[in-house]
Amino acid sequence: MSKAKRLLDILMFANAKRKFTAQEIADEFKISIRTVHRYILDLSDMGLPIYAEQGRNGGYTVLSNRLLPPILFTEEEAVSIFFAFQSLNYYRNLPFDTEISSVEHKLYSSLPNDAKVKVDKIRSYIAFWNPKRTIDTPLLKDVLEASIENRNLHIQYESKSGMKAKHIRPIGVYAHDGLWYLPAYDFSKQKILLHRVDRILSILSTENNEDEFMNLEEWFSSNEVKRPIQLHVLLSIEGVRQCKSVPSFEGLVETKEDGTGYIDSDIDQGEIPFITPLFFRLGKDARVLEPKELIDGLRLKAEEILTMYQGNN
Amino acid sequence: MSKAKRLLDILMFANAKRKFTAQEIADEFKISIRTVHRYILDLSDMGLPIYAEQGRNGGYTVLSNRLLPPILFTEEEAVSIFFAFQSLNYYRNLPFDTEISSVEHKLYSSLPNDAKVKVDKIRSYIAFWNPKRTIDTPLLKDVLEASIENRNLHIQYESKSGMKAKHIRPIGVYAHDGLWYLPAYDFSKQKILLHRVDRILSILSTENNEDEFMNLEEWFSSNEVKRPIQLHVLLSIEGVRQCKSVPSFEGLVETKEDGTGYIDSDIDQGEIPFITPLFFRLGKDARVLEPKELIDGLRLKAEEILTMYQGNN
DNA sequence: TTAAAACATGACAAGTAATGGCATGGTTAA
DNA sequence: TTAACCATGCCATTACTTGTCATGTTTTAA
Numbered sequence: 001m002s003k004a005k006r007l008l009d010i011l012m013f014a015n016a017k018r019k020f021t022a023q024e025i026a027d028e029f030k031i032s033i034r035t036v037h038r039y040i041l042d043l044s045d046m047g048l049p050i051y052a053e054q055g056r057n058g059g060y061t062v063l064s065n066r067l068l069p070p071i072l073f074t075e076e077e078a079v080s081i082f083f084a085f086q087s088l089n090y091y092r093n094l095p096f097d098t099e100i101s102s103v104e105h106k107l108y109s110s111l112p113n114d115a116k117v118k119v120d121k122i123r124s125y126i127a128f129w130n131p132k133r134t135i136d137t138p139l140l141k142d143v144l145e146a147s148i149e150n151r152n153l154h155i156q157y158e159s160k161s162g163m164k165a166k167h168i169r170p171i172g173v174y175a176h177d178g179l180w181y182l183p184a185y186d187f188s189k190q191k192i193l194l195h196r197v198d199r200i201l202s203i204l205s206t207e208n209n210e211d212e213f214m215n216l217e218e219w220f221s222s223n224e225v226k227r228p229i230q231l232h233v234l235l236s237i238e239g240v241r242q243c244k245s246v247p248s249f250e251g252l253v254e255t256k257e258d259g260t261g262y263i264d265s266d267i268d269q270g271e272i273p274f275i276t277p278l279f280f281r282l283g284k285d286a287r288v289l290e291p292k293e294l295i296d297g298l299r300l301k302a303e304e305i306l307t308m309y310q311g312n313n
Numbered sequence: 314m315s316k317a318k319r320l321l322d323i324l325m326f327a328n329a330k331r332k333f334t335a336q337e338i339a340d341e342f343k344i345s346i347r348t349v350h351r352y353i354l355d356l357s358d359m360g361l362p363i364y365a366e367q368g369r370n371g372g373y374t375v376l377s378n379r380l381l382p383p384i385l386f387t388e389e390e391a392v393s394i395f396f397a398f399q400s401l402n403y404y405r406n407l408p409f410d411t412e413i414s415s416v417e418h419k420l421y422s423s424l425p426n427d428a429k430v431k432v433d434k435i436r437s438y439i440a441f442w443n444p445k446r447t448i449d450t451p452l453l454k455d456v457l458e459a460s461i462e463n464r465n466l467h468i469q470y471e472s473k474s475g476m477k478a479k480h481i482r483p484i485g486v487y488a489h490d491g492l493w494y495l496p497a498y499d500f501s502k503q504k505i506l507l508h509r510v511d512r513i514l515s516i517l518s519t520e521n522n523e524d525e526f527m528n529l530e531e532w533f534s535s536n537e538v539k540r541p542i543q544l545h546v547l548l549s550i551e552g553v554r555q556c557k558s559v560p561s562f563e564g565l566v567e568t569k570e571d572g573t574g575y576i577d578s579d580i581d582q583g584e585i586p587f588i589t590p591l592f593f594r595l596g597k598d599a600r601v602l603e604p605k606e607l608i609d610g611l612r613l614k615a616e617e618i619l620t621m622y623q624g625n626n
Numbered sequence: 627t628t629a630a631a632a633c634a635t636g637a638c639a640a641g642t643a644a645t646g647g648c649a650t651g652g653t654t655a656a
Numbered sequence: 657t658t659a660a661c662c663a664t665g666c667c668a669t670t671a672c673t674t675g676t677c678a679t680g681t682t683t684t685a686a
Contacts, residue, residue: 002672003644004317015388015425021661032646037663047385055654058661068391068423070383072360075328077416078381080409084397087441087488096393103390110381112328118461124528125460127487128400135557148434174440175400177490179558215437245492277590283617295622302615304596309608315643316673334632345675350634368683369631 006031008069010039011048015066021059043067075115078107082119087128090178093137095144130178137180137198144173146206147182150213154204157195166195169209172216173197183219192219229272232290233263239285246278272297319344321382323352324361328379334372356380388428391420395432400441403491406450408457443491450493450511457486459519460495463526467517470508479508482522485529486510496532505532542582545603548574552598559591585610 010025017024022036040060044050049063073081085104088094108116146153147170157166168184171192175181180197214222231252235243237259243249255261267275276297279286288294323338330337335349353373357363362376386394398417401407421429459466460483470479481497484505488494493510527535544565548556550572556562568574580588589610592599601607 012425023661034647034664035645038644041663052662053654054652054662056658056660057655058653060662065387065389066425066428068386068388068420070385071419071423072383073381073416073419074378074412075381076378076409077412077419080412080416081394081397083409084394084401084413087400088397096389096396099387099390099393100397103386103393106384106386106390107381110384112325112379115379121461124530125485126457127485127529127533129487129489129533144439147438148431172438172440174442176442216440217437220440220442277594280593280614280618281590283614284621287621298618299622301593301596302618305593305611305615306619308597308600309612336632347635347676348674351674354634365633366683367633367681369629370684371632371682373633 007039007042010036011043011067011069014043014048014050014060014062015068017062019059019061073107075111078111079115079119079122081107083122083126086123086126090128090130091175092135093140095141135179135198139200139203140173140180140197142203143170143182143197143200146170146203147172150209151206152187152209153184153206156201156204158199158201163201165204168193168195169213171214171219174216183216185213229267229269229293230290231263231265231267231275231294232288233279234287234289235261235263235282236285239282242282242285243278269293276301320352320355323349324356324380324382327356327361327363327373327375328381330375332372332374386420388424391424392428392432392435394420396435396439399436399439403441403443404488405448406453408454448492448511452513452516453486453493453510455516456483456495456510456513459483459516460485463522464519465500465522466497466519469514469517471512471514476514478517481506481508482526484527484532487529496529498526542580542585542606543603544576544578544580544588544607545601546576546592547600547602548576548595549598552595555591555595555598582606589614 006029010029013025013028014020022033022040025031025036025039026033040050046067048067049065050060051063052058052060081103085100088100094100108119111119143153152167152169155166155168156163167187168182169187170182170184173180173182182195182197182200183192184195185191186193233239235253240253240255240259240261243253243261243263249263252263252265253261254264272291272294276294279288279294280298280301288298319342323342326338326341327333335346335353338344338349338352339346353363359380361380362378363373364376365371365373394416398413401413407413421432424432456466465480465482468479468481469476480500481495482500483495483497486493486495495508495510495513496505497508498504499506546552548566553566553568553572553574556566556574556576562576565576565578566574567577585604585607589607592601592607593611593614601611
């Protein structure tokens with residue numbers, strides 16, 4: 001077997017085992033100990049973070065940040081990685097930011113010149129825009145780690161009613177519209193609540209869980225209609241257009257031949273506060289027939305506004 | 314020089330030159346032609362898509378999808394690539410989708426088992442949510458390519474007033490909230506308009522431009538306040554909280570000692586329709602002092618709503 | 627038609643690199 | 657003190673790589 005292949009086999013063996021002696025490698029691969037020592041020197045030169053402990057019970061140990069065997073990418077594959085990195089551009093406080101820039105550097109420097117131009121173009125012609133937050137989310141990495149490692153958190157949280165301590169069990173972390181959210185089980189409220197990671201002021205302590213809890217995917221899919229209520233709205237042509245642009249309504253809009261349409265569907269009661277502004281904005285382009293709660297909400301807000309600005313003419 | 318190093322030098326030479334003869338390589342690297350033939354066989358075995366043309370004027374040609382020299386990633390760097398790919402999960406019709414899955418496969422299969430677990434966890438504990446559109450954007454790749462390659466487009470576009478043909482010069486493509494947008498110069502309207510890529514029904518034809526136009530970055534930064542108008546709003550404590558969550562206001566909110574606050578800033582007149590629903594929602598938590606246009610808008614909408622629902626009690 | 631310019635492949639000797647065995651020396655823990 | 661580790665040097669042997677020469681095929685220009 002060629003030297004290169006053998007080196008990579010040993011690299012993978014070392015990565016998996018983390019701690020081993022030269023004799024073990026020699027036995028495993030049927031090569032002499034002398035050669036093992038030479039090989040380990042080579043791996044170390046390649047950048048594998050490995051060190052030796054002298055003396056009895058000594059041996060080699062591979063540190064974290066282990067090296068993967070060399071990977072051959074095509075130019076297009078490399079470009080696709082730059083494309084994916086581009087999608088992270090409008091975020092602050094990303095985990096893995098140092099790794100991302102080192103990958104970018106490694107890839108970019110091994111691209112031929114014409115491919116570099118292509119990557120530069122992608123960078124200037126594609127964006128994944130989100131409101132570029134000036135809000136800092138310094139604890140994102142820690143919260144993410146706690147989620148992944150299934151740890152509960154005691155946190156200081158800035159909520160509507162001021163700052164307070166919370167004891168939560170994280171489900172996962174997700175980004176939406178440039179902000180990071182943490183759905184988590186709140187032990188004192190005894191239900192799953194959504195937290196904003198930037199509003200977590202500090203992590204006081206953590207504790208491990210033994211059992212498994214739900215993960216993000218399960219939470220997303222369980223988070224469907226729970227307190228269904230009938231929504232029935234007539235829409236003008238413009239109303240149809242607008243509603244189709246709203247994610248949660250997109251699939252619910254029915255269009256008639258003349259271009260007008262309607263929504264007739266079950267939604268969750270909890271959504272009412274979020275859709276009220278939409279129907280306010282639509283005005284005459286959407287006539288709400290049901291639910292009463294939504295109509296009342298619209299009237300109440302309208303009256304409040306009128307009262308407040310009655311002096312301005 | 315070692316064989317491996319020489320092979321990679323030749324790989325890069327071949328990638329850059331695309332077409333060459335064995336003699337050229339032999340001269341360039343001062344090795345025999347026989348060895349060049351052997352090396353090219355090796356490169357071909359490694360996966361370089363190269364083929365030979367026989368006879369006079371023949372030679373070797375490297376096809377597109379050229380191979381990059383092998384790259385050594387650390388485990389964490391590989392994980393960061395998976396993290397970036399995760400951010401693309403909620404999009405349909407992505408360019409580079411085949412490349413992304415082949416990169417995922419190459420990386421995943423060379424990870425040690427414990428690192429595979431880590432990647433799986435990232436996949437189930439992190440999401441970059443956006444409204445998972447059922448809207449198809451089949452022309453995304455084509456539009457993107459036209460932007461990058463500086464080509465004008467004749468398109469069929471579905472706009473407010475129905476379907477019509479347009480002649481545009483693309484600036485770039487960006488994603489926001491799960492939808493893809495194309496700012497482009499409209500030749501008949503003689504100004505830059507924003508298009509939704511999913512509303513482009515077909516591309517009729519394209520034509521090349523010789524000169525340079527603005528790119529996305531320039532467009533984003535030029536797209537600031539143009540028709541400034543004074544916005545002056547008093548905010549309750551809750552109003553401050555809410556406004557700080559709105560991207561465009563985030564930096565404008567001033568907070569007083571008692572927790573209440575205000576906004577006093579220039580905004581673009583064109584933003585008024587977009588911020589009206591926000592202040593409607595805020596109701597008593599935000600008292601608009603200026604501009605008059607905003608106050609009028611609020612009152613008008615409120616009256617419209619009240620009129621429409623006056624029968625519902 | 628022919629000669630020149632290219633790739634394809636095989637054989638072999640000469641040169642170069644990798645390997646294993648041995649020796650020596652250092653470090654650490656039982 | 658000794659056993660179990662790593663570190664390094666030397667050297668003969670073995671394995672691989674290279675260059676040269678030879679033979680063939682394909683294609684194109686003269």
